[in-house]
Amino acid sequence: MNEMELNDRIKVNQVGYVPGETNRAMLAGEGGGDVFRVIDTATGETVLEGELSQPVMDEDAGETVREMDLSGVTKFGEYRIEVEEVGYSHPFRIAADVYERVFMEVTRSYTLGRSGVAIEDPVTGLSHPGGHRQDAEARLDPDFPDQAADEPIDVSGGWYDAGDYGKYITPAATTVAQLLLSYELYPEAYQSLELHIPEGLADPAQAAWPDVLEEVKFELDWMLKMQREDGAVYHKLSGMQWPGMIRPDQDTQPRYLFGMSTYGTAMYAGALAIAARVYVPFDEAYASELLASAEAAQQYLERHPDPRFVKTARQDAGSGGYEKSGDRGERYWAAAELLKTTGEARYAELLETMLATQAAGQVETIGWASGLSLGHFALATAAGAPEQHQATARRLLVEEARSIVARSEADGYRYALQSEQYTWASAKNGMALAQLLLLADQLEPQTANRAVALEQLHYTLGRNTLGTTYVTGAGHVMPRNPHHRIMVSTGAYVPGLVVGGPNRYGGDPAIDRVLQEQAPPPAKAYLDIVDSYSTNEYAIDYNAPLVFVLAGLAR
Template identity: 60%
Template sequence: MSRMGRTAGWILSLMLVFGLAAGCADGGNDAERSPEHAEAAGPAGSGSDAGDAAGGEEGEGTLNAGELVYDGEDIKVNQVGYLPDAPKVAVLEGEAKAERFQVVDAETQAVVFEGEVGRAEIDANSGERVRHLDFSALREEGEYEVVVPGAGASRKFRIARNVYYAPFFDALRSYTLGRAGLAIDDPITGLKHEAGHLQDAEARLDIDHPHAPAGTPVDVSGGWYDAGDYGKYVTPGAVTAAQLLLAYELYPEKFTAGQLKFPDGFASDVPGLPDALAEVKVELDWLLKMQRPDGAVYHKVSGLAWPGMIRPEDDTQPRYVFGMTTYGTGMFAGAMALAARVYEPFDAEYAGRLLEAAERAWRFLEAHPEPIVLKSERQDNGSGGYDKNGDQDDRFWAAAELLKTTGDARYAAYIGEKLSHQLQREPVIIGWGSTLALGQFAYATAEAGDPAVKASLRQKLVKAADDIVGRIERDGYRYALSPNEYTWASAKNGMAKAELLLLAHELEPKEAYVHGALDQLHYTLGRNALGTTYLTGSGTEMPDYPHSRMITGTGTYIPGLLVGGPNKFGGDPELDKMLERESPPPAKAYLDSPGSWATNEYAIDYNAPLVFVLTYFAEP
């Protein structure tokens, strides 16, 4: 089905299932948000993001699709497919007694491969008896199904060299579709709306700042909408931009001009600039507007009330520039320093602006060595908190990126004198809640710096990757999360572990790291306990009803959005009710419902590690 056709069918389904016209949902009665766009360090204990997330949510899920996703298939596969020369494993769950399986041509049903069913094991995260079906020896490109006597057939999937290019394209292009302040008429997805939040050009300072009193207008137009809401936040914005730029820095051959098929009026005027860099520049330009004259960086832009499930142009409430934090300033400095070296070959003047902004932010941090969080009582009334304890990892990342970009030894000296404790820490997945691994990788790959420190950091990143591989090998679905890591953004966190594996692979190439990263991708794209992908528009079974004001408000299904995934800890009324009623195992605590922002919302930082991983594997 074409994308436009899928959108039409989705709108009809929305109307039939929910009894209301898409785009007309009453979004009032928003409630304060629990930790959301997070890789939660709280109950997860995985050293990942914690804190409130953006997007306020209806306490009464008006679009009531809140049912546990039906696990109707016994044979779980990556529904997008597999690379010809890579391992290929399906997972059989249940009590089927068959000892052999077949792979058949999806069209002719001719048997193309036959193999033995693996030994049974109990997967703790799903509560299932699972067996592996290994067909790695099948390398011929085509469309197939896996068949097991007594268990039926799997979803269709492809084996092809370019099998991951479509999700790569969709996931990367999702940022284009989430630009703020621009009208769009997209011929690919059918997304069409007028320019929204033009009032951001004169947003008002919420509190007094050293350079201007509360109420002063500030131009903070542009950038990307963060998630299912219309807020714009420095911390996820900076970390997202950094991961996309790091993907470009490591794999530049994967990005070209014209690649994203920009809608009219969206293309860059910088000659030869790859589309991905043109897109990230949209967010960087907004981040530059969020910097105070003294180098510190404001926290976020939003209104004082959660908007309803409406189109962006219909959210006409006044917008405010809220807060300032040193952790956000550190993330800003790290992202800008990285960006400066990426853009230098294309636009030296712009790269100079980025580096100057990074150095100005760094001077503010040097002058203010203790954490600072400026926040008003009303700041989170209509947007997510993105609160964080401490800023040392962000200062470390900023210094490491500045060291790598400038080669100035004073940054290495500062790290050795002021941030030496960060050198002893073990890596955790990348996110706005922890930028440590970004700093570790930057320092480890810098030309300047202490050779002994670089060697130590490389060793830490490699050991972290080895630990992830060990966890994968103990999981029935070969997913890297432990039971308590099925929390906010579990789907994102799996991709972030894949990202760490690929970063370690850059330092010490190992086939196990690449295969482990693929295993996380297989899980995200359907080889999981629920047999659904967690990426809109990819696979046969996918999130049909993400929590998104853009999707619901415009009535347009948008592909390429990674939703949060299973969350055993709850966090929205629909999910909490389902958990109480069903008591599902961790890997099945998911709702495909617009009312479940704790499991079914997209965010820009969710997509960032997914794009990074897909960049490595995608071929046009």
């Protein structure tokens, strides 16, 4: 028999698997033997032999898929899979701590995306002198209708949102909310998490804090600066031109505050209400400041009950729009979170009215465009909430979890994403489904919730039709050329960035051309090139559900 070769038809989680779980690999396409073997790469010994499942057609991938059950391998080590007449897989680890490194890198990426500070990182080699110092003297959009654009406003700090240099309230709020909720639910996962914050960036006053809370505070401090005196929150901060692939310090154009939205203000209130709970044991005065700011935003919303989004002619000339219609789900989330944090009866009364107007039976993945499911979870777990309303919120999340499980079990790759969900940020959307499973599991534990959440993680980390992870630095085949100005301009490779993933609808000239000329299946509509910003750009809210899921799955 000829010597076997690496064959990417064999799909594995390239980071690895946790022993004791139901662990699977996949064989894509036609042909090959019916027997697989798991080989210990250190000894060359076969540790498991099994039969492949019957093929199942995966329509989104455009190919048949066969499963290989690896669950019988429980000894820590490095392995590979061999299939006769096919070849062997990339190596993978089996260990209890197999996800610790990617958990650290995905969380640490926020540190390396800080704005306004010099970065000298000995871990990645990332080095730049810091940029956008002009954010300390930002101006209001000259066309802003609500107030005169006269005095400069200090909105320095925070994280760059994505591959560009804009900073936006809606993804900031939902990112902070997910990170803090994961800490609140799974504090043990963060006990040993060290972000190796570079010298000069760590705050000595926070030395005893969990690293994740120190990092999130850097973003919260920026968010606080984005609040107006009337309680509303500006929509975003950016220049009026898209910068080229240059370092932050080379983007010297004036920076402006643009827009205001009631949905963004509500997201801000919800996120800061969570933060007010989480930071109490570490800095009670800071927690009080956060709560007061959240309540000021809520009071603005109550004074202005109709949805409002301020948008001017030049608002999106140099930054992302982050525009959506409606704000009911976000108002609901804000009120539920404030009830959970304060226990004040007035928020329960407000929710009583809101529940009649919310989309009954609806659950949405968490992201910059929706805080609805965060509202459901807050209501379901808030002391003092009316029992019948808690039961409704609990039922919605639990029923959605059952639906996600059913979709996963019917899919060739056990991926729960529906065909139409292979859109902008599909990789994030998949992890957001896993996140919903873990939230539902907090309310009504089911073995399938954790198991299917793991299936979504396996897909993201390489067990998919393209055989790539969607996280920089993770696995053997990974995004090498993300649309990311800091990486391109400095030449440093930053691990831990979740990229957009397959996008069947396109959105940039490169992928649009592929879609037109090749018509790939939805799950294959991805390009690992810098120019494909609709499939290969990172964003802070893409990372957030992965951080949440990795914390939730840690044992």
